[in-house]
Amino acid sequence: MMFQATLDSVAFQISDAKDTTRFAIGQLSQISGLTWRSEAGRAFAAQVGELSGRLQVLAGVLVDAEAYLSVATNEIHALEAQINEQRMAS
Secondary structure (H helix, E strand, O other), X not given: XXXXXXXXXXXXXXXXXXXXXHHHHHHHHHHHOOOOOOHHHHHXXXXXXXXHHHHHHHHHHHHHHHXXXXXXXXXXXXXXXXXXXXXXXX
């Protein structure tokens, strides 16, 4: 049961991180759509593009983490069921 609470907390944090990452990507895409006339502005836009790319990679990692967490949750449930079965058998 304690493990489930920990997994639930981690799941919430991953979900929150995904939402925040997607929001940041959306905001950065608005910036990258602007026309930059100065060299400094174009350099800034390039950095924005690089950061957006990194955030997209992070979003993918977070999706993978959710899948891993789902597997872990299923394994915890299976272990708890085995423990309960053994207690009942005793």
